[in-house]
Amino acid sequence: MKTKLIQIIYDMRTQPVIAWVTVIGTALSIFLIMTVVMMQQVGIMSFAPESHRDRMLYGMFLHKQSLENENDNRSAGLSYESAKKLYGELDGVEEISYQYTDLDRYDAKGTTGGKFTVDTRQTDDGFWRVFDHKLLDGRYYDADEVAAKRRVAVLSEATARKLFGGENAVGQHFELDHNDYEVIGVVANSSILASMAYGEVFVPADYDKEWTTGMGPFMAAMLIKEGVKFDDIRRQVKTRYAEYDSEIKSEGMKTVYHESPFDQEVINTGHRGSNITPDTSSSRMMRYIIYAILLIVPAINLSSMLHSRLRRRVSEIGVRRAFGCTRARIITDIVAENLVVTVVGGMIGFALGIVFAQCYDGLYTDPTGTAARPALSMLLNWRIIGIAFGSCFILNIISAAVPAWQAGRLNPVEAINAK
Amino acid sequence: MSLIELNGISKVYRTKEIETTALENVNLSVEQGEFLSIMGPSGCGKSTLLNIIGLLDKPTEGTVRLIDTDCNRLGDNAMSHFRNTNLGFVFQSFHLIPSLDVASNVELPLAYRGGMSAAERRERVDEVLERLGISHRKKHFPTQLSGGQCQRVAIARAIVGRPSIVLADEPTGNLDSKMGAEVMSLLHSLNADDGITIVMVTHNEAQAQQTDRIVRFFDGRVIS
Ligand SMILES: Nc1ncnc2c1ncn2[C@@H]1O[C@H](COP(=O)(O)OP(=O)(O)OP(=O)(O)O)[C@@H](O)[C@H]1O
Ligand SMILES: [Mg+2]
Numbered sequence: 259m260k261t262k263l264i265q266i267i268y269d270m271r272t273q274p275v276i277a278w279v280t281v282i283g284t285a286l287s288i289f290l291i292m293t294v295v296m297m298q299q300v301g302i303m304s305f306a307p308e309s310h311r312d313r314m315l316y317g318m319f320l321h322k323q324s325l326e327n328e329n330d331n332r333s334a335g336l337s338y339e340s341a342k343k344l345y346g347e348l349d350g351v352e353e354i355s356y357q358y359t360d361l362d363r364y365d366a367k368g369t370t371g372g373k374f375t376v377d378t379r380q381t382d383d384g385f386w387r388v389f390d391h392k393l394l395d396g397r398y399y400d401a402d403e404v405a406a407k408r409r410v411a412v413l414s415e416a417t418a419r420k421l422f423g424g425e426n427a428v429g430q431h432f433e434l435d436h437n438d439y440e441v442i443g444v445v446a447n448s449s450i451l452a453s454m455a456y457g458e459v460f461v462p463a464d465y466d467k468e469w470t471t472g473m474g475p476f477m478a479a480m481l482i483k484e485g486v487k488f489d490d491i492r493r494q495v496k497t498r499y500a501e502y503d504s505e506i507k508s509e510g511m512k513t514v515y516h517e518s519p520f521d522q523e524v525i526n527t528g529h530r531g532s533n534i535t536p537d538t539s540s541s542r543m544m545r546y547i548i549y550a551i552l553l554i555v556p557a558i559n560l561s562s563m564l565h566s567r568l569r570r571r572v573s574e575i576g577v578r579r580a581f582g583c584t585r586a587r588i589i590t591d592i593v594a595e596n597l598v599v600t601v602v603g604g605m606i607g608f609a610l611g612i613v614f615a616q617c618y619d620g621l622y623t624d625p626t627g628t629a630a631r632p633a634l635s636m637l638l639n640w641r642i643i644g645i646a647f648g649s650c651f652i653l654n655i656i657s658a659a660v661p662a663w664q665a666g667r668l669n670p671v672e673a674i675n676a677k
Numbered sequence: 678m679s680l681i682e683l684n685g686i687s688k689v690y691r692t693k694e695i696e697t698t699a700l701e702n703v704n705l706s707v708e709q710g711e712f713l714s715i716m717g718p719s720g721c722g723k724s725t726l727l728n729i730i731g732l733l734d735k736p737t738e739g740t741v742r743l744i745d746t747d748c749n750r751l752g753d754n755a756m757s758h759f760r761n762t763n764l765g766f767v768f769q770s771f772h773l774i775p776s777l778d779v780a781s782n783v784e785l786p787l788a789y790r791g792g793m794s795a796a797e798r799r800e801r802v803d804e805v806l807e808r809l810g811i812s813h814r815k816k817h818f819p820t821q822l823s824g825g826q827c828q829r830v831a832i833a834r835a836i837v838g839r840p841s842i843v844l845a846d847e848p849t850g851n852l853d854s855k856m857g858a859e860v861m862s863l864l865h866s867l868n869a870d871d872g873i874t875i876v877m878v879t880h881n882e883a884q885a886q887q888t889d890r891i892v893r894f895f896d897g898r899v900i901s
Contacts, residue, residue, distance in 0.1 A: 261781045268776035577772045580733055581834070582761020582789040584754050670733045674772060 284603025287556035292611030301526035307455040309390040315519035317345040317478040319532035333533035337474030338465040345478035350486035355388040355479040357381035364435040368421025379457030389455040396428035396443035404462040412443040412460040450630040560657035576673025585666040592662040604650035679706035686739035699725040701897040712868045714885035717894030723878040765835030767845035771827040773819040786838040825856030845877040
């Protein structure tokens with residue numbers, strides 16, 4: 259192994275230009291791949307407070323259509339009543355949260371006197387069980403408080419500081435959208451990239467808020483039990499839709515089902531069409547095409563680099579063959595050697611990707627398009643590191659395959675005498 | 678049964694326009710422990726023959742038997758294995774691997790042999806380097822050595838796997854007469870002390886005279 263490394267370094271030093279181009283080329287390609295992967299992963303991987311994105315389903319919209327006229331459509335978010343009818347107490351659901359789909363930007367004023375706009379999330383008590391906010395002080399609101407429409411609030415740490423300076427926030431009062439609220443808890447700040455759980459101020463949602471029959475600002479966020487298939491949930495929801503149909507028949511309406519509830523992949527596409535079925539397959543296809551291009555184009559270049567590196571070593575290959583090296587061993591040795599170079603380039607590229615993500619705003623957005631920088635801890639997760647190394651590996655295989663195979667096929671006599 | 682047995686060996690190189698007959702119906706047997714010289718003018722097929730004996734090249738016609746093995750039947754992997762265990766090569770221009778130090782160059786054949794630990798391999802390498810008087814150059818790279826030293830390293834590499842046959846193609850061709858003589862005495866000692874069978878191509882009549890037997894070639898044929 260040590261001998262191999264010495265040899266690799268030696269070979270690279272004798273052909274420094276090719277060596278540098280190879281390493282930099284690999285680094286850039288891994289950097290691009292990492293950036294795309296991170297952008298994608300941040301949208302689907304779990305991190306607090308959305309610690310179980312792989313087990314989350316969201317019932318967000320209702321689409322009603324006239325029984326007589328299929329051009330007469332109504333679609334929007336859910337009322338609390340209809341959310342409960344369609345998604346309440348399904349088998350296989352561990353916890354459910356009824357919450358407003360959108361954040362409200364309200365003015366807030368605390369003891370510090372300044373007026374701030376705060377991202378306000380309106381939820382029920384289930385919200386605190388579905389999501390994983392870290393309680394720093396005080397408590398969450400409970401079912402009774404939500405039902406009683408109590409004006410209590412949980413603040414993020416940063417918001418508490420903004421409103422009350424250094425003072426202890428719990429027990430204090432502040433003004434939110436011209437109403438007086440009591441602070442009952444403080445939670446850790448959350449990233450805006452946690453698009454369903456993020457907030458600066460959390461207050462009990464108004465269960466009675468309804469726009470037209472069945473429609474309102476609500477959605478149902480469900481944490482599914484471990485091992486339960488999403489399709490099992492969807493099957494039950496379909497039955498609920500059928501029941502709901504018979505209920506609204508008297509209005510002359512029926513529902514149109516759009517594969518609800520949605521998983522995190524749909525949420526990540528930024529799907530907001532209440533009357534269309536989300537399409538993840540085309541965005542997935544697009545992503546795979548991008549990955550393929552990002553891998554294949556540099557691989558072709560790296561392949562020709564490797565080819566010229568090997569041309570200098572034809573005689574060596576012949577000598578190795580003379581002393582008993584098999585064709586297969588020639589090939590695997592070249593691939594392994596190339597992997598070392600690719601991994602070095604890959605690590606540089608990975609580091610560049612992380613630094614870039616930390617320094618450049620606007621690369622990452624939450625599904626509504628708001629820019630946000632992901633925390634370092636989000637990017638340095640095993641999945642992303644695994645994909646980085648996997649990409650290095652694939653890059654290595656595609657770039658080394660042809661040159662290595664050619665090297666394996668060399669006639670030993672001609673190879674030995676090659677200059 | 679001879680150690681090396683060639684029967685009716687022919688080798689024809691075909692390119693698009695021309696056919697070159699490098700060897701024509703060559704029969705040759707070499708006994709265990711023999712030191713054989715092959716002589717002849719340039720282009721008469723000496724190297725071609727050595728490559729065929731070394732299983733690096735295949736004859737167009739004829740059979741190659743080495744150490745009671747019908748080598749015509751061996752597949753590529755089996756041939757690699759056979760070369761690894763039974764044959765050693767010494768080339769005119771040494772062909773050491775420039776990116777490896779002396780010890781690693783010598784270790785090469787052992788690296789392709791299963792069942793030896795790294796420590797065992799190193800031990801064997803040290804033994805051979807000691808024997809050829811180049812231990813002190815162990816960590817040097819080929820470019821830091823003289824021609825004579827390079828050829829010693831190459832000989833060390835050829836014998837480290839304890840082969841029964843060593844094939845040397847003009848081993849002193851790139852050396853001055855003093856270093857050439859040293860290399861020759863080394864080969865003689867391998868032949869005499871270790872019983873290694875040696876087939877050597879040379880243009881040097883005096884060197885050839887010191888060996889057990891001389892086979893002379895002309896135009897792809899054995900003439901004496
Ligand atoms: N790969 C090849 N393709 C075509 N012709 C070849 C090839 N290799 C060797 N020959 C021809 O075969 C003949 C024998 O070559 P070989 O190398 O065996 O000669 P040699 O006796 O070793 O000569 P020298 O003393 O110069 O090394 C020569 O005419 C050479 O041109
Ligand atoms: Mg020759």
